[in-house]
Amino acid sequence: MQNKNLEGRVRRAIGQFWKYCLVGASGFILNLLVFWVMVSGVNAHYLVAATVSFGVAVSNNFVLNKYWTFGNPEGDVRSQLGRFAVISVTSWLLNLLILRLLIEDGNINSEFVAQAIAISLVTVLNFSGNKLWSFRQPTAR
Numbered sequence: 001m002q003n004k005n006l007e008g009r010v011r012r013a014i015g016q017f018w019k020y021c022l023v024g025a026s027g028f029i030l031n032l033l034v035f036w037v038m039v040s041g042v043n044a045h046y047l048v049a050a051t052v053s054f055g056v057a058v059s060n061n062f063v064l065n066k067y068w069t070f071g072n073p074e075g076d077v078r079s080q081l082g083r084f085a086v087i088s089v090t091s092w093l094l095n096l097l098i099l100r101l102l103i104e105d106g107n108i109n110s111e112f113v114a115q116a117i118a119i120s121l122v123t124v125l126n127f128s129g130n131k132l133w134s135f136r137q138p139t140a141r
Contacts, residue, residue, distance in 0.1 A: 019068060054095065070130075
């Protein structure tokens with residue numbers, strides 16, 4: 001019985017991971033699209049563009065992760081949103097730091113490529129924090 005329970009939990013976690021990857025991909029594309037429009041179309045500074053694109057992507061990701069990835073529609077939205085915001089802001093600050101380092105110190109000439117790299121690097125922090133804290137569900141006893 002215990003082995004079957006573990007197998008079910010592992011299967012569920014793998015399913016959540018794949019859903020999280022799909023949500024992350026949609027947020028990634030949305031982030032880069034908004035970033036590109038801000039830098040190319042509006043001529044915004046890359047840090048301002050990264051901030052705006054982050055906000056759009058985070059909103060998209062919260063809704064999709066809450067209701068689809070982690071299937072937690074009954075969870076307290078305010079608590080989840082607060083925890084999600086803490087993780088997201090931490091990731092955003094780390095993203096800005098990596099972006100700045102890649103462009104200013106790493107001599108990456110493409111702001112677009114640097115942003116794609118920065119987003120990819122902070123993804124692990126996002127998944128772990130959201131799985132274990134933002135959308136954690138009570139364990140069955």
